[in-house]
Every structure is written in structure tokens, then in C-alpha cells.
Amino acid sequence: MSHSKIVDDSGLIYYQTMGMYFTDQRWTSDGEPELGVGIVTETSKGRVQIHFPIAGETRQYAQEHAPLRRVVFKSGDTILDTDKRPLLIESVDVEGDLFTYSGKDWSLSEADLGDVSPKHGVDDKLSIGDVDAPAVFALRRNTLLKNHARRISPVSGFVGGRIDLIPHQLYIAHEVSTRYAPRVLLSDQVGLGKTIEACLILHRLLLNGRISRVLILVPDALVHQWFVEILRRFNLWFHLFDEERCEAIENGAPEGNPFLEDQLIICSTDFLAGSETRARQAITANWDMLVVDEAHHLEWSVDHVSPEYAIVELLSQVAEGLLLLTATPEQLGIESHFARLRLLDADRYADFDTFKNESQDQHEIADMVEALSSGQQLKPAAAKTLESIFSKDYMDVVTQGGESALHNLIEDLLDQHGPGRVVFRNTRSAMSGFPERKPHLIPIKAPNHDLWIERLTKEYAMGRDLSLSPEDQEFWFTEDPRVDWLIGLLKDLAPAKVLLICRTKEKVLALEEAVGQLSPVKVSVFHEDLNIVQRDRNAAWFSEPDGARLLLCSEIGSEGRNFQFAHHLVLFDLPIHPELLEQRIGRLDRIGQSEDIHIHVPYIIGSPQEVLVRWYHEGLKAFEENVEGGNQIAQLFVDRLLTVTSSLSSPDAKKQLQSLNADTAKYQQALKATLTNGRDRLLEMNSFRPKVADKLVAQIKEEDLDLSLETFMTDVFQHFGVDMEDLAPRTYLLHPSRTNDEPFPSVPDHGISVTFDRTRALSREDISFVSWDHPMVTGAIDMVLSSGTGSASFGILRGAGAPGMLLEVLFVLETVGGQELHVDRFLPNTPLRVVVDHTGRMVTDLYPVDTFDQQLTKGSMDHLLDNEDVMDTLLPQMISAATDIAETLSTKEISKGLKKMALTLDHEIDRLQVLHKNDKHIRPEEIELAMKERTTLTTLIKDARIRIDALLLIQKGAV
Template sequence: MERFFPNQRYTSKGEPELGIGIVTETSKGKVKLYFPRSNEIRLYALESAPLRRVVFKSGDIIVDTKKQSLLIKQVELEGELYLYYGKDRKLSEAELGDVSARHGADDRLFMGDVDAPQIFALRRETLQHDYNRRLSPVNGFVGGRIDLIPHQLYIAHEVSSRYAPRVLLSDQVGLGKTIEACLILHRLLLSGRISRVIILVPESLVHQWFIEVLRRFNLWFNIFDEDRCASLDGNAPDGNPFLDDQLIICSTSFLAGSAKRTRQALTAGWDMLVVDEAHHLEWSVDKVSPEYGMVELLSKAAKGLLLLTATPEQLGEESHFARLRLLDPNRYSNYHDFINEPSDHRNIATIVEKLYSGKKLQSNDTKILESFFPKERILSLTKGGDVAKDNLIEDLLDQHGPGRVLFRNTRSAMSGFPKRKAHLIPINTTKDKALWLQRLANEFAHDMEPGAIANKQEFWFAEDPRVHWLLTTMKKLYPAKVLLICKSKEKVLALEKFLVKRANLKASVFHEDLTIVQRDRNAAWFSESDGAQILLCSEIGSEGRNFQFAHHLILFDLPLHPELLEQRIGRLDRIGQTEDIHIHVPYLANSPQHVLVRWYHEGLNAFEENLEGGNEISKLFRYQLLSLSNSPSFSDFSPELEALITKTSIFQKELQKSLAEGRDRLLEMNSFRPRIAAKLVEQIKREDCDKSLENYFTKVFSHFDIEMEDLSARTYFLHPASTITEVFPAIPPEGISVTFDRQRALSREDIGFLSWDHPITTGAIDMVLSSGTGSASFGVLRGTNSRGILLELLFVLETSRDRSIYVDRFLPNTLLRIVVDHLGNDVTDRYSVETLDKKMIPGQMDALLDNQTLMETTLPNMISAATKMVEEQSTKEIKNGLQRMNLTLNHEIDRLKILQQKNKNIRPAEIQTALHEQLTLTSLIKDARVRLDAIQLILCAGVVL
């Protein structure tokens, strides 16, 4: 392990553009470096720090802190630091000023330390792919293991394009708020615009979120609870456990319940705060809950904020205002002003719908439009055609108030949802009926309050009439896949034991005690055509997983909470489901489950229709429902049950009417712009179909000795060729299955989905570029009439990195290629990449190394000539980068300024941030530097040495 000491100089292998870093602190298994050129601080683990020591050599010129230069004559190591001796003075490593590291490409060539032309070609290709990847308009969107759902991609694109976004994601259940949030995080993290994220969720959803971000987006978040924090106390940086990791998930209740942990989280510094189930944060004008108070403090400390809730206005205007004031406390400072604010949203929504559908505008519509826009623009609608109409629609949507901070899509506005078909199966038993009613009453009691009953739960599945029905049904449905969800792990295991041993049925299980890997494998076996016919899930199966390839759901028992029932059904009932869903509900007549079946079906129609407002419904009816279910004298014709069903049905209809009347059509239209979304989907599909990544990996894996075995179309098993093969990022010693096909990745979650965003890809690029692979090469060019020697030089134009500034979308690290002949003439156009890759072969350069004139005069002159040529190229690229940046940001800033006049939700800070970013980007792009990255000496065939 490298020994680090303050004032030593290092470069980052993965981020050479940071420049030379200075070790500032080493403690507790960490090393901290400051990179003056990019004004960045990095913290690395001592055992795995991707750093290379910078040591200057005789002949190099360095400067001290006063910018006085020194030509190095001699180098000595004194203690932990190097001393550099010049003609009349010496300079300690600690006294170095602004210096640049020599990356050694030309040094390697002059020493004869060269690679074969094929390896040089791999480096060249890697540099080009890295450039394309960074500049791609869908960078950060291609890597998610997700269906390409247009409204999700539109929201992620819109939000991730903003400066420190602060928004409320409030799509209805099943439309993918979690996916939208993860897409936003993934893109911002991948681009480097954010690095520190904390996600707060209800305790029951901590594991679900951990799985979702890992399985779908390859983001490893660390789960923090009191045990984790206590174990880190004293060993974490500055004694703050929240500084030990960059990406953290914890429960809202845990953080709100500890003043100490709240203080630590507040001082840790966050680029993004994400809060799920935000409607559970209780706030009123007179009272603030501890959870809300804690989130409010964190929301002020964090730069960006994502709130997720499916019920933004359902709990009333006061609750809705509570979410908005977290997003922008300056804009939403007074509740009474908020509720008295005039609104013409419905009139504008009507006009937008008319414009969309091509209906004629009435005189009143025209008057409203003229209050927003010049009269000439309205008159030009008839002449401007579809373009003028579309531009007017975009401007109208932009000016919608909360639409700037609030996104909401509804099922009614979407297509692609299946129908639900409920199959309610009342089971009557004449044998031991009283005994079975008592047994199922005990089971129900255990399910409702598992910790309140001391005795162990028992099952009698060998005789259970529900299980007999299950066996008969599985035979009828064969070979259709069936998902069964029940309350507990114990019930799952008891069912599996009976079905496998007694009925010889192919069954897989899914419960909380299995490891993540085992759950993936079991779910994958269920997805295979010849795999398990039935997957037995505990309640955890209703969280996070999508089994859309199955169309039959068995609810072996029912939860008491309507939202949990909706989550269960939501494993199959999601956008993209291809068939109707059959929901089978077996229950013993007059048992406690019978009460729930009737209440859900007749009172809420919850089996066949999407249910909204489950939390409020539960609060209102929970205890009455429990009391009826536990009544020993219950019968199907209980007047109390009839009254409860009637009362529930009335409340549900009133709630649905209230929600329908409260729908903000303008908000919904602003939350999904099909034209933009369609373009994003098209671009991602184009990248999915492009096989350049697959072809690139065949070369990378071959070079690094990784076997790539075919499994099926575009699907492979990767593993090290031998035990001595160098460790490759994200590929375990035992191997990993991967696919380049999105649809296969969606159906087989145990197989990795390789894309330009995947850690294996970014790790491979870093591994090639940071290891020096192919940075110096020698080869012989055959099959041409050329004679003499050539130099192919690869330069990289790079900017200093500022984590808060997204420079890559305008000027990423740019490959500049120059080929010169022995006279220093530019012959790049005569020797294309394709020509050299096809006709170059390895050779021995020993004889050339002995040619003093070549090594001391000709080659340095060729390098000097190429360096002058590349400056011209770099000037053009810098100019193009500035043009791209100004064209984009001028449009964005002008748009924000115009919108601010009409839309109070445009924060002044947002415009100031945009202006500051433009100034910073201008400076970064203008100061971009060219660095020699790789060099290849080419000997043309036929030359006699």
C-alpha cells in the first residue's frame, strides 16, 4: 500500500484532467488531496486510492510558489518528499507551485517501452468513445434497466437539465415516480454535477429503494441507521458518520427521532435531498411534525430537492402548500396568500386543448391570449401553421405557475394500462367448519399484529381448503405464470414445503430473509419459460419488483391497508403490461378475510380499479373494519358490514369526484410533452441498437484477458481467463452474465445490462486511459507505397473540472489526432484510422533506438511540429464549444427572464445561477489545455535501416 505524506504530489488515474493534487491530510484510512488547477478536493480510501505519484526528472522545468522557475539537474528523496536541485538552488516538493505532470507518452517511446499497434488503436478508440459518451444528449439515460416510458423520460430530462432542481414528482400510482427520481439522480451523478445524495424514506421502503437504485441503475447507496452510525462514530471524517459515504439512504423516522443525527446530517453537506412519501410529513399553520421540521432544515441545507408523493393535493390545500414551501420557502412563505392567489389555469388549459386538437378559438380565448402575448403573434397563428401553434403551446405551458415545481401525470391521460379482472372465490367447507374458522381467525390475527401474539403461527396446508383450490387452479392455468402474495415469510415457506414435496409443483420463493442475489435468482427462475410456474412472495414481493410477464395474481390473504393492496396488484398492473390481469382471491366464507373481500370489492372496487386516497381511507375505516373482522358472531349478512360497505362506497365516490374536479389539466399537460419525449426515446433506441459498444468490449476483454462466452443473442458470460488475470472493474472472480439487449435485461434481472452508462463500461474506459495502455506504440505499415517514418500523435483537449458545472455537454475531453512525416508535414488526411488499423503490424524498434539523429533531432522536431498543428485544432474546438454553450445558455437564460415576468415560480436564484454558470463555463472552455496522451512511431514498409 502506498505511503501518503502531506505535500506529496499525485495525479488521479481516473481523472487526469484534475491536474496535480497535493496531499493535505491522511487519517483513519483516508487520504485527502487538493487539486489547485481544478480547485477540487478529493477523499480516497488508502487501500484503493487510484493515484499515481508525480516525480519530475532531470531536464524538466518546474516553478515554486512565487512562480520562479528551476531547471532540474538532480533529484533526491529526502524522507517522504523529493528534493529538486538546479544550478544554484534546490526546491522541495512542498514548495512546488503551479506545475504540470508529464504523462510519459513520449518518454516511453524514447525508452523503447512500446505496445503493439492494436493496443494503441484500442486507446485511440477508447478516447473517441469517451468523447461520444460524454457529449451524448442521452448520457445518463441509456443505462437504466427500464422500459422507455415517454413521460418518465420527459420529466427526468426536464428536471436534470435545471440548475439545482427543486421539484415535486407526483405521478399517480403505477406511473413510475421512483424511476423518474432515479433517472434524475443517475444522470446528475454520471455527469458529475452532484456527488453527495441522501434519500429519506419510510422505514418500510428503505430496502425497496436500496434494491431499486442498485438493480436498475447500478448505484450503490449505503443504508444508515443508528447501529451503522454508532459503529462509525469516532472513525468517520470529522467524527461525522454522514461524511463516511457519498450516497446514503435512511428512514425519515430514524433521522427525525435523533437530534444528534439530525445535526450531523445537516452539517454533512448535500448536493441532493430526496424524500419519498412526502405527504406523510405533517404540517399545518399551527403545528409542525418532527419529521417535517427535520426535512425542512435539510431542504434548506441541500442544493437540490426531490419530493415524491402520489397525493399532492388530496390531503387538502394546507398539506399541498406544506410541500411547496419546502421547495421554495421564499415563493411560498404565507399560506393565506397562497390560497387567495388568483388563477386562470383552467381557462388556459381549455385553450391549450383546443390548440392541440385543432379546434377553433373563440373570441374570449383570443382575449385571454392577448393578455399574455402581442396581438400580432395571435393573428399569425393562421399563417404560421403547426410550428407557430406548437411554439405557442410550449410558451403557455411554461407560464403555468406550480408547473415549474410540480409534475403530475395521471392514468386517465396515459395509455397502456391493462384491465383488472377480479375472481372472488368463496370456499365453503362442511367438514370441521368451526375448526377452520377458528384456525383462519388465528392466522388473520397473526397477520394483522404479528408482534402482539406470543404463540407461534401454525399452518395446516395439507388440509387447508384454500390450498386444495390452489392446486386445482394451478393445473387449470398451466403453463401460465402465477404470482402469489401473502403476508409473511413463515406462510411462504410453509406453502412452498407443501407444494414442492406433496404436489411436485415448480415453485420459487421470494422473502426478506433471502440475500439480494438469491432473490434475483429466484425471480429469474420464475421468469424463464421452463422455470417455476408459481412465485410465492411475502409482503416484500409487493415492494419494488415488477413481474409484468405474469398475468395471474393470487392474493392468498389480504392486507388491511388499501395502499398495500394497491402495491400488491401494482406488481402486475403497471404501464407496459401486455395483457389483462386476473386477480384471484380465495377466502373461507364467514372468515375475517370475507369481511375484507367484500369491503374492498363492494365498498372500494379496489380489485378492478386503481385506488387513490388509500391512506385517508385507512385512517377513516381501519378500526371499524378490524372490529368487524374479529367479531366471533360475524356472518355474511351482518347489518354492520352492510352499513360499513355503504358508508365506504359513498366516501369513495365523493373522494373520486373531488379528485376529478381538482385535476389541473394544465399541470398534466406541462408534465408531459410528447414531442420532446419521442425524440429522447428515439435517441436511446438508436444507442440500444448500435453494436459499437459490444464490438468495443470484445477488444477490451481480449486485451485484459477476460473470457466472453456466448449465452444467447447479445448475451455473454464474463469471467477472468485465469486466477492471475488482473482484477477488472465490476467483474467478480466467479464471473457475471451480461446482455446488451434491453428487453432481455428487463426479463432477466439476474443478468447485467451493459450500456455506455454502466460501471463496467466507465471502469473499462478508466482502466484503459489511466493504466497507460497503448500510450506509446511502434509498428510497421504494410501495403502502401509510402517510405520513411511517421508519427501519429493523440492529444486530448481537456478543461478543469468543476463538479457543479456541467462542461461535458459543450466541451468534453476531446481527442485531437495528428499524423506527421519525418519533415514535420501534416499528413493526417492521407493516413486514416481505418487504413492504419488495417495495415499496421507489430515490429522491433531496437535499430531505430540506436539512431542518434532520429532520436535526438528528427523525432523531437516531429513532435514539436505536431504540437503547433494541434494548437490550431484546439482553437477551433474551443470556439465550437463556446458557440454551443452560448447558444444553449443564452436561450435558457432569456427564457427564464421572460418567464419570470409571468411566473413567480421562477426563482431569482435560478437565473443568477444560470448567469454564473455561463461565466464559469466561458472561463473553463477558454482555459482548456491540450495534453499529449499517446504517440505511435510508424515505419513504412520497404525502408532500409
């Protein structure tokens, strides 16, 4: 077995073994140096398993690309065996696949090593003169500082989303992502962004390491939409699972579980519900988070449980966290609402009759919260009520505690409303920022009426999947009066952008051909057969001022996209289901839309389309107002609608349509009254607290405007040979230089366009939005820190007084493990900078970072390498002095971390205990988890240790 010797950034001597791994070998991780030195415990099928004893963590890697380096200790190091007996190494030999260390009286095999630390031999790179220039050390130092700031940022995980900064979305994501194993129902009204909220939660939890395995279950039609949404907006790559993919995985590993192959998975609920085998595999795969969209489609009653509900229930029992998404409020059916709540907490919601009989009268608490939020003085009776809910001591603390204590009181009061802990619901009526819908219904009288009615009846039948497959459909769009009208509309609206949505890809392509023959207008298309890159390019062309004016979208192709820069929508045909219509209009009618939207609906008089237009307009006012409860409306009225559209020649058709519209309108009015009367003020308050949300928005905006990320990445790109070509303000084309053979994270060989500007990123989805959360940035940080870049450097400080030596040492104070508990909140990996002179005296304050960055020059240290007094005596003494100073600094940081942790978790535990006494919605497990977490975090923070990360040796006063 051959070994190539490498001296790494930590100073350890590593031996690269050409990807050969054997049990009991010691390796360390480039990407996670804080794990310490690991032991190979298993190798099989191209994978290697490493246990890291100090961290108590185990990792699995693909052998071919494992970010691992072989470790061997050198002569002069002291190591321990499993009984903690020390051995001063005199020689190192290779026996078989392992190293053997020999000392004065005995030898120790690598297999019998005890706990070993990567602090051994940290000065090796300096000792052999393998050094970088001071500027490279500065890059490493800056990377450590930026990484620390990124990890402690209160909006870490939120800045990276390609989203508008909508306050209620950020509030919900913040509230949920700070909970222990969150299990909640996201039930904002249509258009308020439940999917964005869920993605924000997932993104933050994944980025902070609190979760790693996620399963998203959605209806068949939404699988692709979710994939696109979470990839394009949050750079999270989920794997789409269906029977074909599962079979392909099993062909390679017949005994394995396909759901263990990937960490992040999206699949349809029907797929799992329809296969006992796949359902069993998914249930046994262990998930940190389960996400279920369109949860109101899961049918449950006291007497009947659907297969879809049953599989979600089983998965919810094994998943730590659970996010249910539905726009259907509890007022549309208490039994249906109970069915969803029992998925969140089966113990709390165990009996339907008990749930029905619980008091929902929370008006008194709602009044108190409103008064406190607006700064009003509480009436004596209300103050007495608060003392009875909490205690007199608690209220005294609030009285003396100022704004922070008042915020905690409001938070605790809202928690008294049980469902508010698990249910979040914002409504359009409580939000601002929505446009006005302005419908334009265009009845068209067709020449040769009977022929066109025949043609449009066939088109309608194809749209309902009643007879023809898409390939069999004929179109006559060059003769179609609706297309003539469209050409005229484009001429009248010039230069405005127009989005047209119709049902199928075939119809989109036929329309593209017809418009191309009849008009010079630039046309772009968007449908499900285009890959993601093509969709991005076509959407980008539509967004450009001089680009396409008309974008033709199919039903599925438009899902998951936001075209808010356009204000004209053409509904060339109409779907039968109200939710699909709302989804179409929702491409433009979303919170944050800057202008009113114009909805153009052309139809041939006497066609089935006219029936749909009139039903939506006269029965539902769907072109003017958001339609809620679309699923229930469809169940009640779609059969009657289909009867009318299929019997237009009947003498009673007109009367049937009038009756249908009248009954639909009556039901719609009753539904609105039900929703208004059932308005839950406490639920609304708990779902959105403007002060908290505004602070989050301000913090994200501050990071967006901060140029330090752009400056940092420019330095990193320059160092690693990535060329930057200006495209627009804060926007660049990146591509590897010809001299760069090492791939850079997220930068393909053909290049990539990026922007640091959120506004530009929102209008140009073909350009990557780079933030501190982006994989390109986190990958760049890992690349700098794990590659040894700048870990040992030498510089000359001219004209700085008397000659002498200085040593700058970068330490990292790090906790070992605990990532799933988000220990970063209290003590992230913290860089500690120490500068000592040749006497060992700390002189950090005398030599700030700017002084070294501006005045240090590169030079050769060859004249020092042969100076035994410097290399063998002085340098180790300086390192030892710096280490003692760093130990003192680390004690202060640990103390600060413990104090911060206690302030946060003690309040949370007290709050949960009070709530549990008064409100059974608080699960005992939450309190137990919180107390266990506090104990574990205390141990982790107390046991934090320092690691020497980099050295900069400086010769001072040289001429």
C-alpha cells in the same frame, strides 16, 4: 524511503513510494488525469488529501488503494517556482520525503514548485522503447472516441436503467435533470413509476458529476425496497443507515459524523425524527440532493408540525436539490399540498392564506397550448394575449423560427402556470398501456366450519399483529381448502405462471411445504430473509419458460419487483390497508403490462377474510380499479372495518358490513368526482410532452440496437484477459482467465452473466444489463485510459510509398473542473487526432483510422533507439508540429462549445427572467445561479487546454 521508477502514459516519470504520502509531495490521479499535478496537503488515519491547483479541486483518498502516482521531473525539463521563475533541470536528488531539482545556478525544492503541467516528458516511453503494438494503440484511440461519444450523448444517464422505456417517465427525468438545483414534487398516480422517475434523475445527475452526495428518506417499510430498486435497476449502491450502523461508525471515529462516511445514503424518516443527535448530524452533513418518498405522510398544519415534517424541513433548507414523492394530489387537501410546496420553496410559499387566495384560472393558457401543440392557427385575440405576455419581438421570432421556436413558445407558455414548474403529475386516465383487472372471487365452504373459522381467526389476528408473533403461528395448509383450490387452479391454468402474495415469510414457507406435498408443480419462494442474489435466482427461475410455475411472495419480499411476465395473481390473504393491497396488485398491474391480469381471491365463507374481500370489492372496487387516496380511506374506515371483523358472531355484523360498504362506496364516488372536477390540464401538459418524450425513447432505442458497445467491450475483455462464453444472443458469461491477475471492474472471480439486450435484461434480473452507463463499461474506459494501455506504440506500414516516418498523436482537449456544472454538455473531454510526416506536415486526411488499423503491423524499434537524429531531433520536431496543429483544432472546438453554451443558457436565462416578472414561482436564486453558471462555464471553456494522451510512431515504406 524507496522509490520505484515508472514512465506513465502521459510521459511523466513517476516514482511509486509504496503508499507513503508526505506534505508537499506532487502526485497525479490515474482516474482523473485532467486534474493535473496535485499537492499533498494532509495525511491522517489512512487517508491522504490532495489539492490540484490547476483544477481548483481537492480530493481525499484512502491511502491503501489510492489511484495516485508520484511525479518527478527529469533532467532537461523546465519547471517554475511559485514566483514563475523558470529552472532548467540538470539533476534530481531526494532529500527526506521530497525531490530537489538543481539547475545551473540554483536549486528548487519540490515544496516550492509553482504550477506544473503533465505535458512534460510525454515522449519518454517512446524514447526508451517501452511501446505497445499498433492494435493496443487502436484500442486506446477507440476508447477515447467512445468515451467522448458517451459523454455528449443526449441520453447519457438514461440508457443504463434496467427499465421499460416509458415516455412520461423519461420526459419528467429529462426535464428535471436539466434544471439548476432541481426542487420538484413528483406526484404521478400509483403505478406510473414515481420511484423510477426519481432514480432516473439521480442516476443521470450522479453519472454526469452534477451531484455526489444524496440522502434518501423513506418510511421504514420502504427502506429495503428503495435499496433493491436503485441497485438492481441502476447499479447504484446506497448505504442503509440505522442506529446500529451509526454506532459502529462512531466506534471507529468517535469525533466524526457518521453521515460523512458515505456519499449515498438511505434511511427511514422515523429514524432521524426520533433522534436529535442523528438529525443534527444529518443536517450538518451537506447534501447535493435530498429525496423524500411518501411525502404526504409528513404532517403539517398552520397550528401543528410533526417531528417528521420538521426534520425534512431542516434538511430541505441545507440540500441543494429536493425531490418529494407522493401519489396524493392537491385536491385531497390544500393545506397538505401547501405543506409540501413550502418545502420546495419556503420564500415563494410563505403564507397559507395568500396561497389559498391565488387565482387558479389558467383555462385561456391551456387552450392556447393545446392549439399550438396540435398545429392549429391561433385566433387574433389569443395572439394578442401572447404579445402581452411576452412581447411583439418575441412573437416575431417565433413566427420566423420554425418548429424549434414553436417548441420554446409552448415551453414558455406552460411555465406561466406556476405549480407546473415544481409539480409533476401524470394520471392513469391520461396514459395508455394499462391492463384490465379481472377479479375472480372464490367463496369456499369449509368442512368442519367452526374449526376452520377458529383457525382463520387466529391467522387473521396474527396478520394484524394483534396477538401472535409469526413464530407462534400454526398452519394447517395440507388440510386447508384454500390450498386444495390453489392446486386445482394451477392444474387448470397450466402452463401459465402464477404469483401468490401473502403477508409473512412464515406463511410462504408453510405454503411451499404444503404445495410440495400435494402437487408436482415447481415452486419458487421470495421473501425478506433471502439475500439479493438468492432473490434474483428465484425470480429468474420463475421467469424461465421451464422454470417454476408458482412464485410464493411475502408482503415485504415482493416489494420493488416487477413480475409483469405473469398475468395471474393469487391474494391468499388480504392486508387491512388499501395502499398495501394496491402495492400487491401493482406487481402485475403496471404501465407496460402486455395482457389483462387475473386477480384470484379465495376466502372461507364466514371468516374475517370474507369481510375484507367484500369491503374491497363492494366498497372500493379495488380488485377492478386503481384505488387513489388509500391513506385517507384507511384513516376514515379501517377502525370500522376492524370492528366488523372482530364481531362476526354478532347479530348486527351483516348490517354493519353493509353500512360500511355503502359509506365507503359513497366516499369513493365523491373522491373520484373531486379528482375529475379538479383536473388541471396545464399541469398534465407540463408533466408530459409526447414529442419530447418520443425523441428520447427513439434515441435510447437507437443506442440499444447499436452493436458498437458490444464490439468495444469484446475488444477490451480480450485485451485484459476476460473470457466470454456465449449464453444466448448478445448474452455472455464473463470470467477472468487463469492468466489474468488484475481484477476487472464489476467482474468477480466466480464470473458474472451479462446481456447487452434490454428485453432480456427486463425478464432476467439475475443477468446484468450492460450499457454505456454501466459501471463495468465506465470502469473499463477508466482502466484503459489510466493504465497507460497503448499510450506509446510503434508500427510498420509496409508498401506505402517512399520510406519515411509518420507520427499519430492523440490529444485530449479538456476543461479543468466544472463537472458539477455539467460542462460536458458543451465541451466534454474531446479527442483530437493529428498525423504528421517527418517534415511536420499534417497528413491526417491521407491516413484515416481504418488505414492504420488494417495495414499497420507490429515491429521492433530497436534500430531507431540509438539513432540520435531520429530520437533527439526528428521526433521532438514532429511532436511540436502536431501540437501546433492541435492548438489550432482546439480553438475551433472551444469556439463551438462557447456558441453551444450561449444558445442554451441565454435562452434559459431570458426565459427565467420573463417568468420572474410574471410568475413569482421562479426563485431569484434560479436566475442568479443561471447567470453565475454561464460566467463560470465561459471561463472554463475558454481555459480548456490540450494534453498529449498517446503517440504512435510509424516507420513507413519498410519492406
